[in-house]
Amino acid sequence: MNDLSPHRLLDEASAAEQLREAGIQPTRQRLRIAQVLLTGSQHLSADQVLEKVNRTGKPVSKATVYNTLGLFADKGLLREVIIDPSRVFYDTNSAPHHHVYNTATGELSDIALHRVLTEPLPELPAGTELESVDVVIRVRPLD
Amino acid sequence: MNDLSPHRLLDEASAAEQLREAGIQPTRQRLRIAQVLLTGSQHLSADQVLEKVNRTGKPVSKATVYNTLGLFADKGLLREVIIDPSRVFYDTNSAPHHHVYNTATGELSDIALHRVLTEPLPELPAGTELESVDVVIRVRPLD
DNA sequence: TTGGGTGCAAACTATTTGCATTCGA
DNA sequence: TCGAATGCAAATAGTTTGCACCCAA
Numbered sequence: 001m002n003d004l005s006p007h008r009l010l011d012e013a014s015a016a017e018q019l020r021e022a023g024i025q026p027t028r029q030r031l032r033i034a035q036v037l038l039t040g041s042q043h044l045s046a047d048q049v050l051e052k053v054n055r056t057g058k059p060v061s062k063a064t065v066y067n068t069l070g071l072f073a074d075k076g077l078l079r080e081v082i083i084d085p086s087r088v089f090y091d092t093n094s095a096p097h098h099h100v101y102n103t104a105t106g107e108l109s110d111i112a113l114h115r116v117l118t119e120p121l122p123e124l125p126a127g128t129e130l131e132s133v134d135v136v137i138r139v140r141p142l143d
Numbered sequence: 144m145n146d147l148s149p150h151r152l153l154d155e156a157s158a159a160e161q162l163r164e165a166g167i168q169p170t171r172q173r174l175r176i177a178q179v180l181l182t183g184s185q186h187l188s189a190d191q192v193l194e195k196v197n198r199t200g201k202p203v204s205k206a207t208v209y210n211t212l213g214l215f216a217d218k219g220l221l222r223e224v225i226i227d228p229s230r231v232f233y234d235t236n237s238a239p240h241h242h243v244y245n246t247a248t249g250e251l252s253d254i255a256l257h258r259v260l261t262e263p264l265p266e267l268p269a270g271t272e273l274e275s276v277d278v279v280i281r282v283r284p285l286d
Numbered sequence: 287t288t289g290g291g292t293g294c295a296a297a298c299t300a301t302t303t304g305c306a307t308t309c310g311a
Numbered sequence: 312t313c314g315a316a317t318g319c320a321a322a323t324a325g326t327t328t329g330c331a332c333c334c335a336a
Contacts, residue, residue, distance in 0.1 A: 047300080087228075139267050170290090205326090210292085
């Protein structure tokens, strides 16, 4: 998770297209964030996104990063992963899958969905509909 | 989750016994917290625990509540449930089970484990051991 | 007596919000 | 032009910490 190494930036045209497809108006800052984020499979906290974006030389304010991540998540471009009590991760892997979280290092990784079966789902409480099923496997270094 | 109604308090002797069994020195404040908490199946945030304890007329400081909940969780008396980015819940149901979380109301409830199958577990990353498997089913009110 | 436990207040950190400014259609 | 987006700073909220005091063994 400390891998903030220079990921290839998504080209601006593709980023703009992805935003439009999601019904998001592509503004300058949103494009920068999309270019950094929507490339490959990543699990980043808001702070890490801010750091990566600012490292491109085109800084974006912290509030805008938070607002934009929230917006992207609402529109289905990202998935919020609530795993660590101290921060939210944003997962760019849009395929259904679950997570392995290393509680000692904070490293978060994906597990293909078919490796974990979760069915049948129990009846949901009356008057509610399913929003998501999240499976988190927490691991720690061997003693 | 707003049910802070007067749950029956666990008697002091049983509370003390449970603490000792868990290897926790039973002090006055820890006993009060245990009496409020270790009765029935509950899902409370630290703030809710504080409120319940203080309502008994024997107040305990906020710092002590946080410290004590952390200690109880370490010793296996409680389980931390990380489900809402803004606060940690403490679950007194010690049997293995999973959770249904209503994102609109913040209500958290249990699901018996056998209703959700999660196997086989994937191989864990090298050098790690399993800490927990958490399944959270998020629901929202029907549109 | 003496080290662990407690309480208070201050510190911290992730996140949100209000509002004036700027931007994009 | 005009409403939406942005940025900054201040506000918020949950949680942690430092340290002096207290208490159970």
